[in-house]
Amino acid sequence: MKKQVWALAVVAAAVLAVPVLSSGPGFDRDTFRQFVTLRAGTGTPVYWYAIGEVYSSPEGRRLLIIEGSDTARMLPSSEPDTAVQLSRKVFVYRDPATNQILKEYNGQPVTRIAYPYQFITYRLAGDKLTTFVEQGAGVNLQKIGPGDNFLLRRLGPSLVFSSPLFLNLDTPRGRYEAYENYDFVYHPGEKDPAARHQLIWNRFGDLPAFVGKGKAVIQMVGWRVDRFEDLPASIREYIKTDAPLWMAPPKDLDEIRALQK
Numbered sequence: 001m002k003k004q005v006w007a008l009a010v011v012a013a014a015v016l017a018v019p020v021l022s023s024g025p026g027f028d029r030d031t032f033r034q035f036v037t038l039r040a041g042t043g044t045p046v047y048w049y050a051i052g053e054v055y056s057s058p059e060g061r062r063l064l065i066i067e068g069s070d071t072a073r074m075l076p077s078s079e080p081d082t083a084v085q086l087s088r089k090v091f092v093y094r095d096p097a098t099n100q101i102l103k104e105y106n107g108q109p110v111t112r113i114a115y116p117y118q119f120i121t122y123r124l125a126g127d128k129l130t131t132f133v134e135q136g137a138g139v140n141l142q143k144i145g146p147g148d149n150f151l152l153r154r155l156g157p158s159l160v161f162s163s164p165l166f167l168n169l170d171t172p173r174g175r176y177e178a179y180e181n182y183d184f185v186y187h188p189g190e191k192d193p194a195a196r197h198q199l200i201w202n203r204f205g206d207l208p209a210f211v212g213k214g215k216a217v218i219q220m221v222g223w224r225v226d227r228f229e230d231l232p233a234s235i236r237e238y239i240k241t242d243a244p245l246w247m248a249p250p251k252d253l254d255e256i257r258a259l260q261k
Contacts, residue, residue, distance in 0.1 A: 027150070038197050050091075068091030072086065073086050086250040088246055117260075119135070184198075
């Protein structure tokens with residue numbers, strides 16, 4: 001009995017030693033501005049790098065490495081409590097044993113994840129951060145929103161902006177159902193952009209189509225840099241040679257409208 005009490009005391013002490021991740025209160029103008037500045041800068045391009053793994057579920061076999069970049073810029077808005085983000089992202093799959101970018105997998109061609117643009121409007125509505133997203137082109141143009149699922153959490157001096165997404169929509173490839181969660185973390189005491197702005201991303205949904213049927217868990221971690229040249233060489237060189245469009249975000253709304261046609 002004494003051993004059991006002692007064990008429970010140790011567990012309780014360990015729990016009390018963990019910093020508390022507190023929620024709320026909701027967003028105000030200051031935290032809204034902190035988020036949109038973290039996500040897309042103040043006008044000049046920013047670059048989010050991310051790397052992680054694809055696992056089969058529920059087996060937990062590591063199938064692939066995934067690596068990529070999301071580049072964004074913020075446009076000024078004439079509307080109060082509103083910010084406009086122009087961005088695009090590209091991700092490649094790598095062999096977990098050789099780290100080589102995969103062109104085929106078990107005889108199937110491997111398709112990278114590539115968005116030529118995403119157009120996102122953020123608005124502060126009361127104490128909620130709301131989003132409106134446009135992506136795709138022609139008959140496949142999608143307009144998603146308003147979404148108000150962002151959560152603001154505080155971990156000591158750091159801010160954690162969480163966006164849990166429950167996706168259930170039609171795409172050119174069929175019905176898309178998945179759970180994703182973005183945690184953008186802002187560490188105000190850090191001077192280096194890669195330490196100041198960080199990202200954790202998780203997804204549960206279908207395996208990539210080239211792998212086959214079944215479910216997958218994808219997890220990635222990442223950070224922001226403020227110049228294309230500061231991206232890790234592994235993805236920087238790929239973008240320069242195979243995806244030059246992704247060297248910079250869309251420059252203005254005219255480019256977005258052209259890409260939507």
